[in-house]
Amino acid sequence: xxxxxxxxxxxxxxxxxxxxxxxxxxxxxxxxxxxxxxxxxxxxxxxxxxxxxxxxxxxxxxxxxxxxxxxxxxxxxxxxxxxxxxxxxxxxxxxxxxxxxxxxxxxxxxxxxxxxxxxxxxxxxxxxxxxxxxxxxxxxxxxxxxxxxxxxxxxxxxxxxxxxxxxxxxxxxxxxxxxxxxxxxxxxxxxxxxxxxxxxxxxxxxxxxxxxxxxxxxxxxxxxxxxxxxxxxxxxxxxxxxxxxxxxxxxxxxxxxxxxx
Ligand SMILES: [Zn+2]
Numbered sequence: 066x067x068x069x070x071x072x073x074x075x076x077x078x079x080x081x082x083x084x085x086x087x088x089x090x091x092x093x094x095x096x097x098x099x100x101x102x103x104x105x106x107x108x109x110x111x112x113x114x115x116x117x118x119x120x121x122x123x124x125x126x127x128x129x130x131x132x133x134x135x136x137x138x139x140x141x142x143x144x145x146x147x148x149x150x151x152x153x154x155x156x157x158x159x160x161x162x163x164x165x166x167x168x169x170x171x172x173x174x175x176x177x178x179x180x181x182x183x184x185x186x187x188x189x190x191x192x193x194x195x196x197x198x199x200x201x202x203x204x205x206x207x208x209x210x211x212x213x214x215x216x217x218x219x220x221x222x223x224x225x226x227x228x229x230x231x232x233x234x235x236x237x238x239x240x241x242x243x244x245x246x247x248x249x250x251x252x253x254x255x256x257x258x259x260x261x262x263x264x265x266x267x268x269x270x271x272x273x274x275x276x277x278x279x280x281x282x283x284x285x286x287x288x289x290x291x292x293x294x295x296x297x298x299x300x301x302x303x304x305x306x307x308x309x310x311x312x313x314x315x316x317x318x319x320x321x322x323x324x325x326x
Contacts, residue, residue, distance in 0.1 A: 066281075066282035066283065066299065066300065066303065067282055067283045067284070067300075068235060069235065069236050069237040069240050070240065070282065070283075070284075070285055070296050070300055071282070071300055071303060071304065072232050072233075072235040072236045073236045073240045073241070073244055073256055073294070073296070074256055074258065074296055074300050074301060074304050075232050075304045076229065076232050076233055076236055076244070076256075077244070077248075077254065077255060077256045077257075078304060078305075079225055079228050079229045079232060080229065080248065080253065081253065081254070082225055083222065083225045083226070083229070084253045086218055086221055086222055086225065087222070089218065090214075090215065090218045093211050093214055093215050094215060096211060097208055097211045097212065097215075100204050100207060100208060101204075101208070103204075104200070104201060104204050107197055107200065108197070110193065111190065111193050111194055111197055114186060114189050114190045114193055115190045117186045118183060118186035118187045118189075118190050121179060121182045121183035121185075121186050121187075122183045122187075124179040124182075124183075125176060125179035125180050125182075125183050127179075128172050128175045128176035128179050129176055131172050132169065132172040132173060132176055135165055135168045135169055135172060136165075136169060138161075138165050139162065139165035139166065139169060142158055142161045142162045142165060143162065145158050146158050146159070146162065240285075240294075243255075243294060244256055244294060247292060247293055247294060250292070251266070251291065251292065251293055254266055254293060255293060255294060256285075256293060256294040256295075256296060257288075257293050257294070257295055257296075257301075258295070258296050258297070258298055258300060258301025258302075258305075259271055259276050259279055259280075259295060259296070259297055259298045259301070260298065260301075260308070262276055264288040264290060264291060264293065264295055265295070265301070266288060266291045266293040266295070267288060267290045267291035267293070269288060269289065269290035269291065271286070271288075271295065276297075276298075278297075279295065279296060279297030279298070279300075280297040280298060280299050281297065281299075282296070282297050282299045282300045282303075
């Protein structure tokens, strides 16, 4: 049996496993990155709400302070009102009292509004913060799982790449060149075995005489239909250990035919 053909067939098996593994990893790294960005955006949102609450609280304290000042003035005017000597003084102080009164109402209103705003934004911040804690726990869980999956596939990838290197050096240069060219053109499958008289890549029938020749394992053919390298069923069996299904329907059909021989 041609060793290079045998190793070429083995190489295909490894490459197919690698392809499958890379496909299974799929968008995991991107998903982790997306989740991280989403968390960062939520944390920014929380910081914005908290900053608004702090501003509202500052405003409220400011109105509170102004209100205290004007109330003190008001009390002062009230006291002065008893000491006035002239009507003119009385009018002036009355005007001050009314003005202070007006400002007390104004500042009280402002303060009440600021308090409502502060209470609202503080409540909102607390609610958002609690919600975020839940989301963060979920995110950290998912991130850990995704990272574990990525780590696992990286270990498996390293193993397969090592295996590929070991096998690839045993494939002759012409076989390798042909394989790599076809593999790119044919969806990752460059070499297939004969399966029950058909091409394992496209199920096209292979002439019986050629099937017998390939069975000796010292040469390959190129499928007329799909263009893939086809090796004998003995080569495939030596690597696979057992006959591999072409596909459910073809396998059943061909086996039924084969048993009549
Ligand atoms: Zn074919």
